[in-house]
Amino acid sequence: MQSNKHLPADTHMPETRSGTPDLAGYARTIRIATARMIHRAKSSHIGSCFSMIDLLAVLYGRILRIDALRPAWPERDRFILSKGHACAALYAVLAEEGFFPKSWLDTFYQDGSALGGHAMHSVPGVEVSTGSLGHGLSLGCGMALTGRREARPFRVFVLLSDGECDEGSVWEAVLFAGHHQLENLVAIVDYNKIQSLGAVGHVLDLHPFAEKWSACRWAVREIDGHNPDEIECVLRQVPFEANRPSCIVAHTVKGKGVSFMENELLWHYRSPSDEEFQAAFAELSSAS
Amino acid sequence: MRSAFVRSLMALAEEDRRVCLVTGDLGFGVVEPFAAKFPSQFVNAGVAEQNMTGIAAGMALCGKVVFTYSIANFPTLRCLEQIRNDACYHNADVKIVSVGGGLAYGALGASHHATEDIAVMRALPGMTVVAPGDPIEAETATRALVARAGPAYLRLGRSGEPLVHSDYVDFQIGKAVRVTDGDDVTLIATGTMLHATTQAAARLAREGIAARVLSMHTIKPLDVEAVFEAARETRAIITIEEHSVIGGLGSSVAEVLAESADCHVRFKRMGLPSAFTAIGSREFLTKSYSLSVEGIVESAMQILELAPSCA
Numbered sequence: 001m002q003s004n005k006h007l008p009a010d011t012h013m014p015e016t017r018s019g020t021p022d023l024a025g026y027a028r029t030i031r032i033a034t035a036r037m038i039h040r041a042k043s044s045h046i047g048s049c050f051s052m053i054d055l056l057a058v059l060y061g062r063i064l065r066i067d068a069l070r071p072a073w074p075e076r077d078r079f080i081l082s083k084g085h086a087c088a089a090l091y092a093v094l095a096e097e098g099f100f101p102k103s104w105l106d107t108f109y110q111d112g113s114a115l116g117g118h119a120m121h122s123v124p125g126v127e128v129s130t131g132s133l134g135h136g137l138s139l140g141c142g143m144a145l146t147g148r149r150e151a152r153p154f155r156v157f158v159l160l161s162d163g164e165c166d167e168g169s170v171w172e173a174v175l176f177a178g179h180h181q182l183e184n185l186v187a188i189v190d191y192n193k194i195q196s197l198g199a200v201g202h203v204l205d206l207h208p209f210a211e212k213w214s215a216c217r218w219a220v221r222e223i224d225g226h227n228p229d230e231i232e233c234v235l236r237q238v239p240f241e242a243n244r245p246s247c248i249v250a251h252t253v254k255g256k257g258v259s260f261m262e263n264e265l266l267w268h269y270r271s272p273s274d275e276e277f278q279a280a281f282a283e284l285s286s287a288s
Numbered sequence: 289m290r291s292a293f294v295r296s297l298m299a300l301a302e303e304d305r306r307v308c309l310v311t312g313d314l315g316f317g318v319v320e321p322f323a324a325k326f327p328s329q330f331v332n333a334g335v336a337e338q339n340m341t342g343i344a345a346g347m348a349l350c351g352k353v354v355f356t357y358s359i360a361n362f363p364t365l366r367c368l369e370q371i372r373n374d375a376c377y378h379n380a381d382v383k384i385v386s387v388g389g390g391l392a393y394g395a396l397g398a399s400h401h402a403t404e405d406i407a408v409m410r411a412l413p414g415m416t417v418v419a420p421g422d423p424i425e426a427e428t429a430t431r432a433l434v435a436r437a438g439p440a441y442l443r444l445g446r447s448g449e450p451l452v453h454s455d456y457v458d459f460q461i462g463k464a465v466r467v468t469d470g471d472d473v474t475l476i477a478t479g480t481m482l483h484a485t486t487q488a489a490a491r492l493a494r495e496g497i498a499a500r501v502l503s504m505h506t507i508k509p510l511d512v513e514a515v516f517e518a519a520r521e522t523r524a525i526i527t528i529e530e531h532s533v534i535g536g537l538g539s540s541v542a543e544v545l546a547e548s549a550d551c552h553v554r555f556k557r558m559g560l561p562s563a564f565t566a567i568g569s570r571e572f573l574t575k576s577y578s579l580s581v582e583g584i585v586e587s588a589m590q591i592l593e594l595a596p597s598c599a
């Protein structure tokens with residue numbers, strides 16, 4: 001089932017989307033919308049958004065069984081953005097998907113806006129509020145457990161950051177999901193290898209990372225988190241193994257898509273100036 | 289009290305399959321019957337309270353009414369942010385149960401003394417805070433919390449608490465139970481202090497002092513009207529709680545009185561000092577902090593000597 005079949009006509013969408021959605025084009029649209037929001041708002045976390053946008057594009061473009069006209073449809077797949085600080089990209093996707101008017105994006109981060117700087121469940125299409133790291137996987141475990149016990153068809157996807165995996169609560173949930181064989185649960189880690197104050201390898205090294213999940217009885221795949229075909233291919237294979245939750249370690253680049261932002265810690269915080277935004281816009285627009 | 293809770297929860301789980309119990313690997317000898325009878329409504333999350341609470345919120349967001357269960361501070365302080373963000377923010381049907389509120393685990397030391405939990409839980413948006421005064425209140429409170437949507441904290445004693453009520457109590461969340469009537473002094477007790485408070489009232493009666501005893505089982509939302517009535521109709525109010533004097537029942541009542549323009553009543557909070565409590569049995573400790581029948585009687589006599597008579 002495609003998530004986009006109920007969408008209104010959309011002038012900003014790549015033309016191929018209504019037939020065979022152009023995932024690269026979709027991701028480009030989301031990157032531009034996200035950059036515009038963060039620039040206008042003078043807010044942060046553009047690097048964290050850009051590293052996961054290809055994952056979001058595939059999830060919303062091809063994988064998630066959701067319906068923008070029925071955000072509370074009981075059997076919808078659940079998507080939890082556990083790295084809630086990257087919500088600008090999620091909001092941009094949800095607006096593209098028709099969960100709310102695109103005009104809302106112009107209010108991002110503004111006084112009295114519906115769209116704040118971390119994911120909020122009051123926004124149509126946002127499953128749960130996040131922002132404090134290390135909460136999403138536990139919420140996902142509770143949903144997946146309930147879904148399995150009631151033989152309901154929905155799946156639960158949780159997108160985490162790598163820095164988030166410093167949180168002990170993440171590993172409580174990892175243990176739980178493995179023990180309870182939650183095969184309807186999928187954790188995707190946006191492994192861009194940069195966290196708040198530096199490289200993950202220097203701050204609190206996660207290596208060997210995939211092995212940690214495997215050791216807790218998850219079925220793990222490692223992918224290039226910017227290759228739409230690879231992302232789609234792996235997401236179509238979940239669950240990877242019977243009776244195991246699935247973990248996708250997505251190797252990504254912080255700030256992906258704008259050369260001067262890529263792999264730069266600064267873009268965890270910095271909001272693009274007018275000139276930087278124009279440069280980013282030009283680069284994103286010219287990418288094919 | 290914990291047995292009364294589990295008994296009530298089992299009856300509820302039978303009637304309403306949404307009702308689930310998630311334990312943080314505690315409840316030996318208590319939760320097993322529930323687990324045996326309702327395996328698909330039970331989860332042992334292991335010694336992992338943050339995950340326990342997050343799971344509970346996730347289950348609640350899929351339509352369940354989920355009780356989390358542990359002892360002392362473990363289901364509250366250890367996972368406070370999960371309670372705030374995952375349960376309260378989403379107005380999820382998560383009911384947090386702590387066994388051993390106060391000093392029930394006295395000899396185990398301060399790590400096991402839940403003495404700030406009411407204050408902390410009360411501060412959370414949307415949270416209902418209930419501390420039943422006896423096993424009958426515990427049983428009825430459990431049922432009432434299932435009927436009331438949204439997050440709640442149920443603070444229980446441990447085991448062997450004496451009955452205060454006979455066999456039935458008109459238990460409504462947010463409505464104090466008037467256990468005895470009187471117009472000299474009002475003794476407002478919550479949770480495990482209710483029994484000693486009623487005994488103190490009986491002793492005061494022998495001294496010719498008519499004490500009104502309120503079981504303020506719900507600290508949030510507080511029965512403000514019962515407080516105002518006490519202020520109007522009696523000469524003094526004493527709050528009694530097995531909890532720090534900061535932020536709990538006493539503070540709740542003080543806030544109401546202080547903001548009221550026409551309540552001029554003598555007032556005293558009885559509770560624990562803001563300090564790490566000593567080691568000993570609950571009986572030893574409550575006595576040490578004057579949270580005993582004698583201590584309550586003494587406080588009542590003192591405050592009435594100071595209080596101007598309305599007559």
